[in-house]
Amino acid sequence: MQPRRKEQLATLALSTALLLLLCFKPYEFWVAKEAPRITRYCYNDSFNATHCLLVAQYKGFVIETPEWTKCVWSGSNQPRVCRHWFRVKADQDIQLRSEMFKKLAKFAKQHDKVYYHFLGRRFTKQELLRFINETKPWLRKNEPVKFEVEFVFRGPEKWNFTLMALDSTEINIDPTVSGCTDITSSGEYYLDQDIVDSGTSYCINISANDVVFDCQGHKVDGDDSASYGIYIYRSASQTTNITIKNCEVSDWDTANIHVQAAEGNTFENITTFSSPGHGIRLVSDFNTFTNITVHSNDDRGIYLYYADSNTFTNIVTHSNGYYGFDFLYADFNTLSNVSAHSNGYHGIYLYGSDSNTIKNSKIYNNPDYGIKLYNAGKDGANSIYNNFFNNTNNIYFGGTIYHNDWNTTKQEGNNIYDPNNPYIGGNFWAEPDGTGYSETCDDADLDGFCDEPYTLATNNIDYLPISTNYEEEPAVIYVNLTPDQPGSSDDLHLNATCVWWDTQENLTAYWKIYKDGVEQTELSGSKEVEHNVNTLLIIIGSGNTSEFQNWTAEVWCGNETYNSTSKNDSVVIADSIPPAYSDSSTNTTQAGALTEFRVKWTDNANLTGGGGFIFSWHNGANWTKISSSDDLESGTQSFSEKTATYTFFDDFESGTLSENWETYSSDATYGRIGVRTEDAHSGSYAVIADVSENGHDNLNELITNYDFSEATEVILTFWHREWGDEETSGADHSGHYNSDAVYFTCDGSYWYHLQDLGNIGSTWTEVTINITAHPNWCGEANSSFKIKFTQYDNYALTSDGRGFDDINITYTTVGGQEANKTPVEYSVSLSTYEHLDNITIVVHVSYYNNSGSQANNNNNPALWLELYNSTDWVDGGDFQVNDEGNFSLTITNQNVLTAWKNESNRLIRISARYMDYNDSEHYDTIEWDGVWIKIGSHQEFLNDTFREFNSSNCANDTVC
DSSP, X not given: OOOOOOOOOSOXXXXXXXXXXXXXXXXXXXXXXXXXXXXXXXXXOTTOOEEEEEEEEETTEEEEEESSOEEEOSSTTSOEEEEEEEEEEESSOEEOOGGGGTTHHHHHHHSEEEEEEETTEEEOHHHHHHHHHHHOOEEOBTOOEEEEEEEEEOOOSOOOOOEEOTXXXXXXXXXXXXXXXXXXXXXXXXXXXXXXXXXXXXXXXXOSSSEEEEOTTOEEEEOSSSSEEXXXXXEEEEEOOEEEEEEEEEOOSSEEEEEEEEESOEEEEEEEEOOSSEEEEEEOSSOEEXXXXXXXXXXXXXXXXXXXXXXXXXXXXXXXXXXXXXXXXXXXXXEXXXXXXXXXXXXXXXXXXXXXXXXXXXXXXXXXXXXXXESTTTTSOOEEESOEEESSSOEEEESSOOOOBOOOOSEESOOSSOTTOOEEOSOEEEOTTSOOHHHHOOOTTOSSBOSSOEEEETTEEESSOBOSOOOOOOEEEEEEEEESSTTOOSOEEEEEEEEOTTOOOOEEEEEEEEETTEEOTTTOEEEEEOTTOOXXXXXXXXXXXXXXXXXXXXXXXXXXXXXXXXXEEEEEOOOOSOOEEEEOOBOOOSTTXXXXXXXXXXXXXXXXXXXXEEEEEOOOOEEEEEEEOOOOOSSOEEEEOSOEEEEEEEOOTTSSOOTTEEEEESSTTTEEEEEESSOOSSSSOEEEEEESSTTOOEEEEEEEOOOOTTEEEEXXXXXXXXSSOOOOOOOOEESOOOSSEEEEESSSSEEEEEEEOOOOOSSOEEEEEEGGGSTTOOSSOOTTOEEEEEEEXXXXXXXXXXXXXXXXXXXXXXOOSSBOOOOEEEEOOOOOOSEEEEEEEEEEEEEEEOHHHHHHTOOOOEEEEEEEOSSSEEEEEEOOOOSSEEEEEEEOOHHHHHHTTSGGGOEEEEXXXXXXXEETTEEOEEEEXXXXXXXXXXXXXXXXXXXXXOTTTSSSSSBO
C-alpha cells in the first residue's frame, strides 16, 4: 500500500519560513487564511521547574513548540546563540518536498550561522534542500517529527517568531497580552501583567470567535473616562464561543464589560467594580456567568437589555448606585445562588420582562425594594422561589400586574432558610424588624411552611411561604414481622425502630394488624419505645395464626405534636408439613400386560383448594441420537488476497443517470446536465451539458458516486465532443471552478486538475488519462475518491455545450494484510431429539496457500466459524486449518444449543480471516468444497403423562 499524498494545506511547521524570535519574550504565530487553534499548557519537570508549550491545531496537523526560545551567550557583547524546536504530527502520511522549504532563505538572510536539525542531522539551508529533494522523506501518520532551527541572533532588542504560509498570507495570533489589544484571531490568550489606569477605550476588544481570554488574576483597569474594559460586539446575532475568566475589571466609563449580539459565551471568576456606568452590560443571549462579583458601580451592577436565555450562578452584586440586577425586556434568564444586597434602589428590577427564573438567592438590605416588577410576566410568568427576602419593602408591583409564580411544588432541595429542612417550595419573607410574613405565620404541623398562602398582589401568591418552625418528622427506620422460626406456623413477632432526628427523646409507636386484609382491632395498639432501639411491639400468638394466612403490620411513630408517615411489613404463613402418600400398585411381569398404579395422598392442608396438584409418570427411557447433514457446499468457495482489476463502465443507454453519478449546476434555474438524445458516440444516449436559455453563465459538473476504495491504479477512458463551447481552463481548487476540464479528488473536498477538455469540435474523440500518474495521486483510493467532468459557458446547444459518453474506468486493487473476507452462510434441517448436546461442523479444505502471511511475518490465514443463536452471531472459533483435508469444530455453547432447538435458527457461516498479500507471487488463498453438520441430541422421559388432581377426583380436601 502506497502512503497517501499531502493535500494542499496552508500551514505546516516543516514547510514554513522561520523569522525572528525574542529570547525570553512571548512571540506571535502567523498563519494563512484560516487561523489554527492555539492552546497553551504547562508541566513541571523532575526538578519542579515549569515549562510551557504552545500547540497549534490546524487541518489535521498538530504543531507543538516551546513558549520560550533557549539562547545562550558568553558575555553581554557577544552574539546570542539560539535554538528553537517544533514537533509536528499529521493525521495522514505526508511526503516532504524541497519546495516546501523554499522560504528558508528569508530567515537565513536575517540571521548568522543558521543551521537546521532534522532526522538526527545538522544541515545548512542548501544541504537541507538537497537532502529533502534527494530522499523525499515521509512524515508518517500520527508519528511526531522534530524540527529544530539553530541561529545566532544579531537583532537589537525585540523580535518575533513567525509561521508563514506558502501563499504569504499572514494572520497574527498572539497568545499573551501585556496591555490593551484587539483580538482578531481564535485561540487562547493570557494577560501577563496588570493594565492600570488605561485611557484606551475598548481596551480588550475581541472581534474573533472561539477565544479564551484568561486574565490570570490580573487587572484590566481604566481611567474612568475610557469607554469599555472588555468589549465583545457583533453587528448581528451570532454564536461566538468566547470565554473570559480570572479577571478584575474596573473604572471604565460606560461599562466594565459589554457584550452585544455575541452569543454562547462563558464568564467565570470575575470581579467588576467602580465603573461610572455599569459593571456588566449585556445585550446578548445564551451566555453563562459563574462566580461573578459586581459592586460599587455608579449605575447598574448587571444590566440586561433585550438579553434572553442567559444563566447567572453564584453571583454577588452589592453597593451599586441603582440596582443589583436590571432586566429591561429580558426574558428566559435564570438567576441561581445570587446575593443582591445594599444597592442604591432595588436588589432586582424586572421591567417588561417575562419567563425569567430567580431561585436559591438572597435579596436583602436594599433601601427601596428587594424586587420590583413593572409590567412583568405579560407573555409568560416569572418563576421566583426558594429565595430569602429581607428588605423594608420586599416587593413592589408597577404598571399592569400580570401573573407570576412565587413557589414551586413542594419537593426535595436545599432550603434557602433552614438547611435542616429537606424541602423547598416558596420564599422566606422577612423584614428587618422581625415582622415579615415568614417570621410571624402559623405552622401548626411544623413542616417548615406557613399554613396559609402569602398574597403579594392580584394573581401573585406564594402558596408555600417558608416558615421558621420546621421540625424534622420522626422516622420509622425498621419494621419487621416474622414467625418464631422461618417456615413454622408458631407465633409472629412484630419489631420496629423509631428515631427522632434532632433529639434523643423516646417516642410512641403505633401499629395496626391486618389478617388477609381485615384489621384485627384486638391486636392493634401503641407503646412507648426507646429512641433508636429495635423494640418488640407485639407477639401474635399461634392461637390466632394458621397456614396460608397473609398478615400485615402498619407502624408509625410520634410524640404529642407530630407523627411520622407509616411503614408496612407483611408475611404469609407457610405450610411446613409436606403431603404424604402410600403406594398400593399392582405389578406384573407379563409382556404387553397393563400395570395398575394406585397412590394415596394425604395432607394437613387443603390439597384441592389451591388448584390441586400434579402427578406424573414416565417410562424412564433416555434416548440419544446423532443426526448428520449431507454436504451443504454444492461447489467450491475460494478466497484469495491478491491483486484484482475491475471495470466501471456506463454508456447511459438506460436513458437516465444511475445512482453511480451525481450532478451540479451553479445556476439552478438555467443550468442543464443529464442523459439526452441530441447525439451519442454509441447507441442513442449520452450525457449533455449546456444551459436551457441563452445568456446565462453556468457551470455544469458530472461527478462519480462510486466506491473505488483500495484502488492503487486508476485509468480513465471516455468519449467527448463539444458544440462551439469556448474553452475555459481548469486549475486545482476546493468546491467548484468555472472550467471545461477533468478532475479527481482524494478527500471529496479538494480537486486536482487532470486535463482541459479543449476545443475538439463536433467529432466524438476518445480521451485516456492515467490518474495514477498525477503527482498528487492519493496513493490508495478510499470511499471519498471521485472523478469530475466540468462544462462552463452561457448558451444552449448548438451554440455551446459538451457531451460525454462510454465512460470506462479501470481500477486495480492490491490485497492488504490481515484482511477478513465476507462470510459464507449455510443452513441445515435435521431431525433431532428435544435436548441438543453438541454441534459438530466439518469443512473440507481443497487448497491452502499461506505464502503471503509467511512473507509478511503475520498470522497464517484461517477459516472461522460463527453460529446463530436466534438474535446474534456467536463466535465458534478457528478451524485451525494448516493444509488440505478435513477440519472440524464441536460446539457446546448452551445459548446456541438452546436456540438450535428451533430449526429456523440452525445457521452457520464460515469466513476466511487474516488473509495477506505480499506481491504477485506471495498471497494467501483458501478454498473449500465440502461442509457437513452433525447434531448430537437426547430425549429424557419419553411419553411423559400428567394428571391434575382436584376436588372432582379426591375424597375430600385432605385425602386424594
